[in-house]
Amino acid sequence: MYTQALNTSDADDRPVEDATRAAAFQARIDAEERIEPNDWMPAAYRKTLTRQISQHAHSEIVGMLPEGNWITRAPSLRRKAALLAKVQDECGHGLYLYAAAETLGASREELVDLMLAGKAKYSSIFNYPTLTWADIGTIGWLVDGAAIMNQIPLCRCSYGPYARAMIRVCKEESFHQRQGFEIMVTLARGSEEQKAMAQDALNRWWWPVLMMFGPPDQASQHGDTSTRWKIKRFSNDELRQKFVDATVPQAQYLGLTIPDPGMKQNEAGNWEYSAIDWDEFKQVLAGNGPCNRDRLAARRKAHDEGAWVREAAEAYAEKRRHRQTAQAAE
């Protein structure tokens, strides 16, 4: 699915690096060249990317939980198969994002351990609950829609493995987004109960989705470095506005009301939205969202209960290596 905009900087970590190399590196970035794993890169660039890519991977994996909550209750066999395939896609995204992070020298195990210990973040949108089937439509429509808005520019990210992973991820996400919208269309054409379900889901998800783009530009601490390194190409507010402008007509088409009575279109055609409750965002980020504890607990449970399986696989592989070595020696 998607990782949240980063808001901390590692720029302070890169004081004593070779100035010539740093200049050559920046020149390559400015020339829109891709940086590859074996290329020299500033330590802070490596650290920023490792964190961003791993947060993105964690988001994909934790993001399996809210949607997974409805796989066993999907209302038709077609929806059940589509949802299972979708959640499986998220897992696949997580896998190749961890692989992209590994090209920077971090192992999947250590990155996952940081997440399970609560030391690495994942997108806070997944700390909200999926209460009805309409939430599955809304997540596809809005959460994946916002993810695409954020990730399309990442396809041109300066770091090659991340950019290439994003190309594939974006293709799948846009499929998910259409699937989610199609669920919403079906609900909007359904009974009064179904329409109410769709509206209720939009009411609950709208503001958290706008928060996915990260804090407003004035409050964002680190845009500069990431922008200079061409990891980030648009500001949080630019992407948020783009998303709102694209989404308002879709809500109108569905006959749903965006839960923002103050919203109006300005002369430039942009939809101006009301103030976002950044206190809520901070609370969720601090671990106080409705599902933070449940999400981490579910991931820890899967990890802990799977430990004996992973150990068995390692032990067996080790035994096999021994036997092969012994055979070769005969």
Place this chain on the structure above:
Amino acid sequence: MAIASITVSETPLVLYTLRRADDALILGHRLSEWCGHAPMLEEDMALANMGLDLLGQARELYSYAARVEGKGNDEDKFAYLRDVRQYRNLLLLEQPNGDFARTMVRQFFYSAFADLYWRAMMKSADATLAAIAAKSEKESAYHLRHSSEWIVRLGDGTEQSHARAQTAIDHLWAFTGEMFEVDASERALIDAGVAVAPASLRPQWLKTVAGVVGEATLALPKSDWMQQGGREGRHSEHLGHLLSELQSMPRTFPGAVW
């Protein structure tokens, strides 16, 4: 207001097809319960893959049963609007996931059968069942390979994984006999060349299973007592809970389209 169950005209071919469809749906549903909770991400992918294969098989089989029955039922009515006594799946497949060993042994016992079964069914006199078999056989072959590899890894892995795999085998063994049972309604289809006689597959099944279990340093139970009843709708207590979850939406919102 809850919605009533459908009635099904269980002619031999409808019943036969529904039994296989129920097998695929119930096992697919069980596998889908793992999604997001597997021991490793690769296994989240694999379990979902197998679950999707089985859901696909179920959908084709239900749709075929609906066409043969011709009473206006469809895949969703069969799946969502029959109660526990109308379900016809094997008891083995409704058994809860348990730990990963339990899930893999269940998969292994069934896939070792399904692989042989679908391969034989490719020669069915019923062209639709033969076509479904051709697709399902490829999928079952992968399920068998994947689960066999895990049986060996778990059996020949650590002391703990060995014990868990053996416990799973001991627990599930009594549910394997039902795969090879036939009743009067199926016998007519076997005679007509529409269905295969499952008993004829048992020697090869046992050879495959014993081979993998032996390589895994595990043992098959000596007991030959086998549980039966799923094919007639006499299930374990587990299926009702599975269905109450699976069917909750269509039962809660009668007639709604999703």
